[in-house]
Amino acid sequence: MSGLSRTERAGCTKILKLMSKGDLLSLSDTVTNKMITVEDVAEAMETILSFTKHAEEFLRRKKVQRDLIFKYLAKEGVVMPPNSEKHQLVKRTLELWSSGKATVEDRDETRQRLPADTTSVSTNVKTEEGFDPLVLGQQFCQWFFQLLNSQNLSLGQQPQDWGPQHFWPDVKLRLLSRAGSEQMEEFLGAELVSLRLQALTREERLLLSPNLEAHGLKALASPHGLVLVAVAGTIHRDAACLGIFEQIFGLIRSPLEKNSWKIKFVNLKIRGQDALGGAEIAAPALTYNSSELQLLCS
Structure with a gap:
């Protein structure tokens, strides 16, 4: 099972929702070494979360692009300089998740x-x-x-x-x-x-x-x-x-x-x-x- 806390899982889910279907399926293949075939976006997301050992591993994945993390932080009300590099955005996201200030429930809920x-x-x-x-x-x-x-x-x-x-x-x-x-x-x-x-x-x-x-x-x-x-x-x-x-x-x-x-x-x-x-x-x-x-x- 994944080692993600409830807050991290909610945050990772929001970032996954910003990704294209192709990138999601590709990321699912990567984290499972192509051992599990997924049929749709929901299944791909669940598989990625289940096979993620910790939040930093997820954020550092190549498919989790800098712009996605920037956009996620902006939605959470965290303003970062536009020229921030990916490692700075990763660090800030991990801080947000450990601070308990990230919104856990989904906007639709x-x-x-x-x-x-x-x-x-x-x-x-x-x-x-x-x-x-x-x-x-x-x-x-x-x-x-x-x-x-x-x-x-x-x-x-x-x-x-x-x-x-x-x-x-x-x-x-x-x-x-x-x-x-x-x-x-x-x-x-x-x-x-x-x-x-x-x-x-x-x-x-x-x-x-x-x-x-x-x-x-x-x-x-x-x-x-x-x-x-x-x-x-x-x-x-x-x-x-x-x-x-x-x-x-x-x-x-x-x-x-x-x-x-x-x-x-x-x-x-x-x-x-x-x-x-x-x-x-x-x-x-x-x-x-x-x-x-x-x-x-x-």
Whole structure:
């Protein structure tokens, strides 16, 4: 049997799911010395995992290419320099698995646990006593960016249930991008806002990786029930890091939909590499302070 822990097995499975069928069957032949013939992808994956003695052996296999590990880490929210060599990515993956911070359940299982029609990650968070907007902010960002990134077909994920149902009908999006020149776009209404945000990942093939550490995430609640969530992060396409983003969400509960939170407005600032002047962008910090966010609440 394999010597993989539950976390390692889950991680190896996610990397295998990024591989082509041909590479999977070939890798299965390699690990079993062609002693076992497999019929399909599922059987190949199970065989590879069963015959893998330890995680490092798996990651160092030739068929487990550098780009696959890079992509896996990006999905797990681990941002690595685009020019990282394979041995650095292997080391970081093993650290992630031993730290216990890697997600063990599959995205599809997570999806089944979230009702499809609402941002219901946070339905159980009470705005009354003991309500912590930061906890809601973290839950919301994990849910939102996983959902948005799943629309990027180059990641090979099953696109999740994105759509106007997550927004208030009069939602407003302000999109400010600086890459060379500065561009400001505004969109009004759930349908348009939903389509424009989806185009970032689907048409432009971007991957948005939020920084959910303390300096990358802020959240506060107004007395009127509006919760502001501000988050910074990095933007990637394939293995390249293109720049950073800052995003502010205004969230309001929908009493008609089991009190789930829906998005009332989105302000998104994107800065490309050239607009950053070589600044360090591994884990960007928010530039908004609490008083600026308070103004948005009023």
